[in-house]
Amino acid sequence: MTSYRTPLARARGLGPARTGTDHFWKQRVTAAANVFLVSFAIYLIVRLAGADYPTVKSTLAQPQNAIPLLLLILSGVIHMRLGMQSIIEDYVHSDGYKVAALLLNTFFAVLIGFACAYAVLKLSFGA
Amino acid sequence: MAETGESASRPISPHLSVYRPLINMVMSILHRITGIALYFGTLLLAAWLVAAAGGQAQFELVNAFFAHPFGKLVLFGYSWALLHHMLGGLRHFVWDTGRGFSIGQVNALSWFTIIGSVVLTLVLWMLGLTLRGEL
Numbered sequence: 111m112t113s114y115r116t117p118l119a120r121a122r123g124l125g126p127a128r129t130g131t132d133h134f135w136k137q138r139v140t141a142a143a144n145v146f147l148v149s150f151a152i153y154l155i156v157r158l159a160g161a162d163y164p165t166v167k168s169t170l171a172q173p174q175n176a177i178p179l180l181l182l183i184l185s186g187v188i189h190m191r192l193g194m195q196s197i198i199e200d201y202v203h204s205d206g207y208k209v210a211a212l213l214l215n216t217f218f219a220v221l222i223g224f225a226c227a228y229a230v231l232k233l234s235f236g237a
Numbered sequence: 238m239a240e241t242g243e244s245a246s247r248p249i250s251p252h253l254s255v256y257r258p259l260i261n262m263v264m265s266i267l268h269r270i271t272g273i274a275l276y277f278g279t280l281l282l283a284a285w286l287v288a289a290a291g292g293q294a295q296f297e298l299v300n301a302f303f304a305h306p307f308g309k310l311v312l313f314g315y316s317w318a319l320l321h322h323m324l325g326g327l328r329h330f331v332w333d334t335g336r337g338f339s340i341g342q343v344n345a346l347s348w349f350t351i352i353g354s355v356v357l358t359l360v361l362w363m364l365g366l367t368l369r370g371e372l
């Protein structure tokens with residue numbers, strides 16, 4: 111199908127990676143969310159410092175603590191994956207190493223995200 | 238360009254090492270370094286949560302590490318990196334609005350980041366240790 115849009119109009123706003131401002135925008139949205147979610151997590155962890163196991167377990171299982179923690183895990187791993195992607199793209203120039211590093215970056219973020227989410231959900235719903 | 242003997246003394250493209258460190262440049266570098274530290278530091282959070290989900294024995298093993306002076310030092314560094322990166326992010330939010338770009342404002346925001354992060358970290362730990370009765 112013939113496109114009647116000019117090449118300039120098709121490229122405008124997308125940049126060399128063809129993803130436009132998507133990376134920047136997601137990075138800022140998760141940053142804004144993290145300000146609140148990280149503050150909450152610091153409060154929660156300071157409150158639980160030195161607490162015994164049953165206290166920690168029951169506190170983390172409460173919805174008002176588990177839900178913000180799950181949100182932090184989601185927002186946090188998206189943010190850190192994007193940040194590390196920028197670092198890799200800045201410093202790793204050979205295609206092979208770059209693709210490998212970007213792949214490992216994604217694997218690490220997904221692993222951390224699922225491990226933390228699994229743990230919080232198990233504390234909430236597990237025996 | 239034929240005089241090859243002189244090529245060694247010709248100026249090369251300047252890079253970071255030729256600049257006197259300026260506060261906004263140091264804060265920019267620290268923002269990236271703390272970001273990297275936080276990235277790998279999520280392993281600590283994951284270890285804590287997975288251990289808590291795993292049972293009392295695992296939890297106490299991880300907790301013993303965090304209670305050890307070395308573990309505490311790691312946590313102290315981690316909390317500073319977190320607060321520093323957060324204040325650095327807030328600085329970037331200010332810049333995102335197109336404000337704060339005069340040299341005086343850039344320097345003030347940069348100093349605010351480092352002083353604020355150190356003060357906040359110390360306050361946080363004093364609060365935490367006082368609550369636990371260790372201070």
